[in-house]
Every structure is written in structure tokens, then in C-alpha cells.
Amino acid sequence: MDFDDEGSNFELKEIQTLSGHTDRVWSLAWNPATGTDDAQPVIASCSGDKTVRIWERSALTRSWDCKAVLEETHTRTVRSCTWSPSGKLLATASFDATTAIWENVGGDFQCVSTLEGHENEVKSVSWNASESLLATCSRDKTVWIWEVMPGNEFECASVLQGHTQDVKMIKWHPTMDILFSCSYDNTIKVWAEDDTGDWHCIQTIVSGHSSTVWAISFNAGGDKMVTCSDDLTLKVWEADIEGMRSGNNQVLWKHLSTLSGYHDRTIFSVHWSREGIIASGAADDAIRFFVESKDSVVDGPSYRLLLKKEKAHDMDVNVVQWSPGENRVMASASDDGTIKIWELATSSN
Amino acid sequence: MVSGLINANPVVYEKKERRQRPASIPDADEYSAEAIDQLEVFDHVRDIKDPEHPYSLEELKVISEDAIEVDDRRSYVSCFRVTFTPTVEHCSMATVIGLCLRVKLMRSLPSRYKVDIRVAPGTHATEAAVNKQLNDKERIAAALENPNLVDMVDECLAPSYA
Numbered sequence: 001m002d003f004d005d006e007g008s009n010f011e012l013k014e015i016q017t018l019s020g021h022t023d024r025v026w027s028l029a030w031n032p033a034t035g036t037d038d039a040q041p042v043i044a045s046c047s048g049d050k051t052v053r054i055w056e057r058s059a060l061t062r063s064w065d066c067k068a069v070l071e072e073t074h075t076r077t078v079r080s081c082t083w084s085p086s087g088k089l090l091a092t093a094s095f096d097a098t099t100a101i102w103e104n105v106g107g108d109f110q111c112v113s114t115l116e117g118h119e120n121e122v123k124s125v126s127w128n129a130s131e132s133l134l135a136t137c138s139r140d141k142t143v144w145i146w147e148v149m150p151g152n153e154f155e156c157a158s159v160l161q162g163h164t165q166d167v168k169m170i171k172w173h174p175t176m177d178i179l180f181s182c183s184y185d186n187t188i189k190v191w192a193e194d195d196t197g198d199w200h201c202i203q204t205i206v207s208g209h210s211s212t213v214w215a216i217s218f219n220a221g222g223d224k225m226v227t228c229s230d231d232l233t234l235k236v237w238e239a240d241i242e243g244m245r246s247g248n249n250q251v252l253w254k255h256l257s258t259l260s261g262y263h264d265r266t267i268f269s270v271h272w273s274r275e276g277i278i279a280s281g282a283a284d285d286a287i288r289f290f291v292e293s294k295d296s297v298v299d300g301p302s303y304r305l306l307l308k309k310e311k312a313h314d315m316d317v318n319v320v321q322w323s324p325g326e327n328r329v330m331a332s333a334s335d336d337g338t339i340k341i342w343e344l345a346t347s348s349n
Numbered sequence: 350m351v352s353g354l355i356n357a358n359p360v361v362y363e364k365k366e367r368r369q370r371p372a373s374i375p376d377a378d379e380y381s382a383e384a385i386d387q388l389e390v391f392d393h394v395r396d397i398k399d400p401e402h403p404y405s406l407e408e409l410k411v412i413s414e415d416a417i418e419v420d421d422r423r424s425y426v427s428c429f430r431v432t433f434t435p436t437v438e439h440c441s442m443a444t445v446i447g448l449c450l451r452v453k454l455m456r457s458l459p460s461r462y463k464v465d466i467r468v469a470p471g472t473h474a475t476e477a478a479v480n481k482q483l484n485d486k487e488r489i490a491a492a493l494e495n496p497n498l499v500d501m502v503d504e505c506l507a508p509s510y511a
Contacts, residue, residue: 024490048490076494079487095491121491139491166488184485212485230485264423265463283463283486284426310425315460316486336460 003291003306009347012309018055018339020066023048025333027080027319033087035325043331044090045339046078052092073100073111080124084131091134093122099136112152117144128172135179137167143181145199158199160191169215174222176244182213188227192249202249208235217272226278228267234259234280259290259303273322281317281332286310354401356437362410387417390429393457396509397449400442409436428463434472443473447483449505
């Protein structure tokens with residue numbers, strides 16, 4: 001997609017603000033099975049108020065309403081939430097050191113399993129593409145891999161040590177069973193299974209960011225990833241996807257580009273859209289969009305700022321997530337306790 | 350009997366004379382155009398009690414008005430940088446003091462203000478580590494869910510609400 005030809009005028013239109021949480025909203029996730037002709041879009045959000053809220057857009061009014069509040073399960077902040085690829089299960093990670101698994105049983109969300117084991121706050125949870133594995137990470141510096149068994153049973157398959165500090169986020173590769181983690185120790189680690197079924201770290205990116213790495217996101221093709229950090233930069237990395245597909249665990253991720261000078265406060269979230277637009281959410285209340293720049297000549301692709309939306313929220317933006325269904329629709333959430341639905345539109349002059 | 354305190358004999362300084370300020374409205378409008386200045390920020394924190402001694406951070410010169418800077422480079426976001434000086438280089442109370450500063454300002458300033466807290470350069474053995482913790486809001490949020498820590502902080506903050 002060539003954004004240079006679309007006329008340089010983009011604007012971020014606010015569609016709706018979703019209020020309800022009584023504390024900061026840390027994260028949100030679009031249900032991947034929704035947002036099509038048959039199923040109205042659904043979002044799960046999680047908060048410092050210890051609850052998870054499920055929001056759905058009405059087919060009739062096109063307006064978002066809160067359909068459910070998942071409370072009285074987590075006893076502390078819920079830090080992150082993510083739907084399984086089929087959209088049937090929701091995993092929520094909490095400062096109470098547990099990860100809860102929820103299932104929509106006839107419109108009612110029930111907690112069907114609770115994963116315990118981490119020594120302290122769980123920061124992030126991620127399902128692999130085939131829904132056979134779940135990963136969690138924590139301030140206890142470990143990454144846990146859980147096997148998804150029949151009957152909503154989860155068995156710990158591996159406890160991965162290696163990070164020297166708080167692990168902020170983990171994310172499975174979009175197509176392969178390779179796990180990525182980023183940490184307060186400024187590194188990104190790549191984990192894979194060997195022939196004997198043991199998981200271990202196959203790469204540590206140590207000379208990348210110079211402060212806490214808060215998030216990771218992959219492009220549609222899975223051959224590039226972008227990371228964001230407290231060091232005020234976004235970094236793009238690439239790997240030989242064919243090599244990875246053929247099972248070569250020696251394939252390394254290499255630094256492709258650094259986007260610096262665009263952010264002056266911590267970047268908490270980054271998300272790469274199907275079309276190739278990188279969205280970032282930062283501690284200056286702004287949302288920014290970047291695309292690959294055609295102007296680059298020498299060392300491969302570089303990226304340029306497409307749009308900066310100042311005061312997207314009244315406080316820090318903690319998460320930005322593109323809709324899996326509709327084109328250029330995005331959701332963000334903030335310390336201000338709200339979630340906002342946006343559309344990135346081209347403004348006609 | 351050896352004292353368990355980190356710094357058993359702190360130097361206590363005189364408090365700075367307080368300038369008269371016009372009466373402020375307790376529930377200031379969040380979006381009031383009136384900017385908050387260094388002195389107002391200092392007023393919020395000067396009377397915070399040191400975790401170990403019955404003296405305020407001002408009296409121990411842990412915090413001073415000059416150590417509060419306004420960062421007004423950006424029109425759309427208002428920031429303060431607060432620098433504090435622990436009384437001793439190996440002070441393990443540094444993170445507690447930093448947390449007290451953070452909590453007091455969080456409760457006192459309109460939410461649109463960003464606050465960065467750091468120890469004065471060269472005054473602490475693990476400066477970078479302390480600064481990193483004090484400015485990681487996720488770590489701060491988790492710490493503030495620890496009732497014991499919150500009690501300690503509230504005890505230090507009590508004199509500063511007068």
C-alpha cells in the first residue's frame with residue numbers, strides 16, 4: 001500500500017468514547033471473530049479497577065455499549081487481556097499473579113480456569129496461532145508456556161528464565177510457534193522449541209533499546225516486527241521468514257530501522273496494521289502513525305510520520321489496537337479511564 | 350545500641366519562609382488556564398515527612414523549590430521534573446521518598462500534569478536504578494497496591510496535607 005499517493009491529508013476521526021471503568025484502562029483487545037457482516041465488533045478492556053469490560057457495537061444503532069463487566073475474580077489490577085484466535089476464550093492477566101480464562105456461555109462470561117504459578121504481577125498473556133499454547137510473563141522475570149488441553153485445562157509446559165528484570169510483554173509470532181518477550185532489562189528475547197520439545201531462548205536482542213521495551217507487534221507477513229520503548233524510539237526488525245518456516249532456529253532478527261525524534265515521552269504501545277500502518281500510543285497523550293517511506297534510497301526501507309494526534313486522550317495512552325475487521329478503524333485506551341474508537345480517514349480538501 | 354536507621358544523624362536545616370499566596374480554590378477546575386508553578390508544586394511536597402526522621406523533606410534539604418523544574422517545551426502536555434537529594438548516598442529509603450513525592454503530586458495536581466522524579470545526579474549509589482523504578486508507572490501502580498507500602502507512604506504524607 002503506497003500512502004504517498006493517497007494525498008497527504010490524513011485525520012484521525014473520533015467515532016466514540018467508551019466510559020465505564022473507574023480507574024485507568026491498561027489494555028484492550030478486539031475479538032478476532034467479530035467485526036464481520038454476521039458478528040458485530042466486540043472489544044474486551046481491562047483496568048486498574050480490577051475488572052474486565054466487554055463492549056459490543058449495536059448492529060442497529062452502530063453505537064458501542066458495555067455488554068458485561070467481569071468482576072469479583074481478579075483481586076488486583078487487570079493488566080492485559082487477549083482473545084483466543086477463534087474468539088471463544090478470553091485470557092486476562094493480573095497483578096494478583098494469576099491469569100484467568102473466560103468463556104462466553106450463552107451471553108454470560110464465566111471464568112473457566114485460573115492459571116497460577118507466577119510469583120508476582122502477571123503483565124501480559126498471548127495465544128499462539130493454533131490456540132494450542134498460551135504464554136504469560138511477569139515481574140518475576142519469567143515467561144511461562146502453557147499447553148491448552150481439552151476441557152479448558154491448562155498445563156504448564158515450560159518456565160523460561162533468562163530475563164534479568166520484569167518482563168513487560170510477550171507475543172507469539174503470527175504464524176509460527178516462536179515466542180517473543182520484551183523487558184525492563186531493555187532486551188527482547190526470542191524463544192523456540194527444539195526437537196526434544198524443550199523451549200529455550202534462541203536470540204537475545206541486547207544492543208537495541210536503551211531502556212524498558214514495552215511492546216512488540218508484527219507486520220501482516222510476519223517477517224518484520226516493531227518494538228517500542230521508554231528510550232523514546234520505535235525499532236523495526238526483520239528476519240528471514242522462509243528460513244524460519246523451514247524450521248531453522250538459527251534465523252536471527254536483525255535491526256532494520258529506528259524511528260527516533262518523534263516521541264518525547266515513554267511509548268507504551270505499538271501496533272502494526274494489516275495494511276502496514278504502525279500506530280503508537282505514548283505518555284504524552286498522543287497517538288502517532290508511521291508508514292514505510294518510499295523516499296529512502298540507501299540502506300533499505302525507512303519510515304515516516306503519517307499523522308500525529310495530540311491530546312488523543314486526557315492522559316497517557318496505554319494501548320492502541322487496530323480493528324481486525326474494518327479497515328483503518330482503531331481503538332485506544334488511557335489512564336483517563338476511557339477507550340476511544342477512531343477511524344483514520346483521508347480528509348478531502 | 351547501634352541505631353537501625355540509615356542515617357542516624359541527619360543535618361536539619363531551617364525551613365524556608367513561606368510567601369503569602371492568594372487563597373486558592375480547593376477544587377480547581379481541571380482545565381483552568383492558570384498554570385501551576387514551581388512554588389505550588391513545592392508547597393505540596395515540602396512538608397512530607399522523611400520515612401525515618403521526624404523532619405520534613407524541606408528541613409532535611411531533600412527537596413527544595415529550585416529542584417522543581419517546569420518543562421513547558423510542549424504546548425499540549427505540561428510536565429514537571431522533581432529532583433530530590435537523599436541525605437546519604439546509600440539511602441535505601443530513596444525509592445520510598447520518591448514514591449511519596451509521586452503519590453502526593455498525583456493526589457494534588459490536576460491529572461493533565463506529567464511528573465518526572467529523579468535523584469539529584471551524583472547523590473546516590475544506584476541512581477539509574479532508582480530513577481528507572483520511580484518513572485515506571487506500571488511498577489509504581491503495582492507498588493501502590495501493596496497495603497504496607499501505602500501505609501508507610503500515607504504516614505509520611507500526613508503532615509503535608511495541612
